[in-house]
Amino acid sequence: MNTTSTKWVPSLTNDEYGMFPVEEMVLAGRRQKVYKNVSPPTSTADNQLPKTFRHLLREGTRKFADRVVVSSPIPLPADFYAREELTFQQVYDRALALAGILRERGVKVGDKVALGGNNSADWVIAFVALQLLGVNGVLLNATLTPEAQVHCLALTGPKFVLVEEAMAGEIGPLADELKSKGVGPIWCWSSVKHLPAAAQAGVQEISSLKPAAAQTVRDIDAGTSLEGLEADSDAFIAFTSGTTSMPKGVLLSHRAALHMLQTSPLIMARALLRNGRTLDEVMELMNTPPPQQPCHLMATPLFHVTALCGGFIAQYASGIKSVFMRRWSVPEAVKLIVANNVQFLGGVPAVVQSVLQSPDLPKDWVFNRFSYGGAPPPTRLAGDLVKRWPGAMPAMHVGFCGPDYVSKPEAVGPPMPINEIRIVDPETRAVLPTRGFGIIEARGSNMMKGYYNNPKANIETINEDGWLDTGDMGFIDEDGDLWIPKDMIIRGGENIASAEVEYVVSQDERMACVAAVAVPDDVLGELVGIAVELAPGQVVSPQEIIDFADARLRYPARPVICVVFDELRKFTGASPTDPSTRRDEQGAQERGQEGSP
Template sequence: MQTTTPTLVPTPPEYRDPEYALHPDGTRVERLEDITRRRAAVTPDAVAVITPEATTTFLDLDLEASQVAQALLAGGVAAGDRVAYVGENAPSFLAVMYGASKMGAVPTALNFRLAGPEVAYILGNAEPAAIVLGRGMEHLVPVAQDAGVRLVVTLAGHPGTTSYDDWLADVPATDPGYSRGPDESALMFYTSGTTGHPKGIELTGPNIGKAIAAMHYLLELDTTSVALAPVPFFHVSGLGLALVAGVNGAALLLRNQTSPADLLSILQEYRVSHAVAVPTLIQFMVAQPEARTADWSALKYLIYGSSPIPEPVLREATEVFGCKFLQSYGLTESTGGVTMLSPEDHRPTPETAHRLRSVGRPMPNVPVRVVDPTTLADLPPGERGEVLIGGGHVMKRYWRNDSATAAAITDDGWLRTGDGGSFDEDGYLYLHDRLKDMIVSGGENVYPAEVESTLTGHPSIAQVAVIGVPSERWGESAYAVVVPTPGATVTEGEIIAWARERMAHFKCPVGVAFVETLPLNASGKLLKTALRSEYGA
């Protein structure tokens, strides 16, 4: 593989578009499959991916993506089919994503932390024609086979499957040349819904090109940059940085940290210039003594989201790292961030310090409203309502779920986020109660309805309500309030262990309270506010 350090090739200043990110030749980013094509043509020797084992140039990545495309075609995969990937961040993820795109299939990123039954549900819903399982995911081979996936590829090799290296051996690196239409689905993520079932979120090429535009112009990425996204690629925030880095010719560092101290070491060793982290991780890093003596001159940007950082922690982090901080709020359904708390906002005056509790202002060309949840009438600054998002960031639809799509997107195209918020007089958005009761645990979204649906399958549980409780380590964690089945004897430990066999561990309750009845109002509606008041501490 090439390891040549490329000459800096900046984007010409005249190449700017207020609505889209642009390729190095000045054309709009409207097709996922064009990112490696255009970048490899301009800076073929620039480093695209860095791992502890090797570096991969943009030409290397583009050629491997073409091999993946040809291997998929040879395996009977057709344009419009889904191609799933389950595994930690790796160069193969990018090659499969771009390769599937090059032949018209829809890359579908699955959460590698899910338990087997959860993966089985998603595969049954998505019906992918092919699946690639990353290292350590071999236990999902029978799950994929039982789901009827025709082509199962494993990175490490596994009986009854094709190994990734053998799959691509002797396959020509010829680009099939597919160009997706603007209304075709280009990428699919899965998220959990309030019904308890994950939903496929279909995003188009224009969704992606518009969503990464603000970061594309702001982050000062070029062929000398090293970007680190320790956030998994099945999250739109993690993959978003990878896409922006690719468009701008920056090197993407794929190195999984084992601890906050390890992450500090990685940032130092590779001279990372741009990094994405959840607030809890930033807080962990600042608490490490070695953070204060390290050389942070290479670090330009720390990007975070999912929740605001407590003001004292943010001030300390700004002092320690000395870089620019940027916060963004968004959903997978909005193709990622739609608001931005700018670097300037992170260095406030006493009069503007309150803005640190906000998620910033709407990005350019992204309409955001706060409305009455019932009438959908706009509310004035200071009044709390539901946050609505409009414009080209809004997803195409939920996969095979017309009723959920109709509930989420209004007739005139506004995405109902289910998040409670309010604007101030200066246009900064503040998030309040989450209308959908979502729990954010270490940057992962946990939907109580999904956890409740799983727990009610336990023979000793008659009723259950799941709430979020504060966690010093994760921000929030799930907590279950259980009404046992009459005559049953069950312990907290047994319920937690039972849940861990059926769900990703970050979704599982960290504690269980046993009650005779759950609190209900006069209409029979569960009063989770009462549960939070009693157990929230």
């Protein structure tokens, strides 16, 4: 590939797109491929691509100031169905005010501030505020247990913790414990007066804080005191789901997170070329703004990279309106789709699948785009979407789009130009040939910088040449497309390792052996099922075992079915699912020897 020219030349091979110029540079001591900082063939770019979130957010606000950016539920204790709409400018102004409060309390470039909650206008405002300051946002997974939240906060040690009312109720009573672990004050962006006294005592409402001086706000807007903020600065820390141990913090740079600004249009452009369009036609389509503001139902949480590095970034790049929900409900989703004229549907495949199957969706409703990922979609989903909406283009978040995806719905697709992917032998680490099945390794400037505050995991995951061991098994076919056979339970986008479930269930001393498996589900893709062998002399009903697991597992990991076998170990081998082995593993974890994600 020519990495010096800035001319976009179409190429239909999977290993050389030619749509974006790529160059090599040394990042974090490793040679990696990066997109050159030039405008891609899309209407979202003026001259240069944003190098940081701050740049993206300011430019998006400048271009789309009066457009509605978010339709969101109003925080409780408001009426459950009460909603509000904010424009790009309103979000920016409120974010500036919050950023001013943080700066006057000592927050500066590179500091960490935690952000916890479900999708809401206030979550967006808080995230924008952090990025205007060049802060490293610690994005708490709102589905985790209070114990896991304490772990994530203690691991990262943020100066402040900004949360919604629900999370305030969970971690507010733990404020003293968090303080002892180096975590700063907890602030809530909504009222906490309806919460228990213990929660109120540990949380302060942001509305009660003294506003920042006008000059402080002007300085932030102007970009003063932002020395050191650049493309490879820390942007945010997201968290793994947590399997046999507590979640790990995944640190991403601005460069890594914002690569979607070029990757997304590239996927679309390549699909159009593959569908017979000429380069001139593709360029015209990609540079022609839609006749009306696009609207997207954002059902995936923003603390996941699926939504943040996909939908949220697209909002500010293209002026898209996002519609949030208080919690997922198919009938409510359809009502919001119709009320807001949603034409773009995305998130995890379960969201798209459930809307497609809903009898409430008007028969004549038209979607023009689908984009999903984070979980294995049903094989027939792409074909079903094209059959009902022939003019729409289904796409995986990173990988296939259009006819290529429809023809290979079980494949992931080709790597991006900035990515290198290889398959290696699990034992020798030798690179395997085409269709050789082994460990998937990836390298590129959109990879994580590393696990935060976890050098042991970094050594185990990223080698000296920058190759990241994904922990997944797969192969690459003759077309250069990646395939990942299912080896993990993925429930609606939540990764659930079998070991996570097995570990918990095996703590019941009545168990002799436990195996967790994926159970197919038409809506969520997969659910958790468990098979057990009882210890000699034990009599336990499947429902009792499920109840035991439910009390100890996070919601997505809870099994929906349990089958008791007489001799399960004949099929599984004795093993990590044996309770005695699991208790030894628990001891190792308590000594700080973390298991695999």
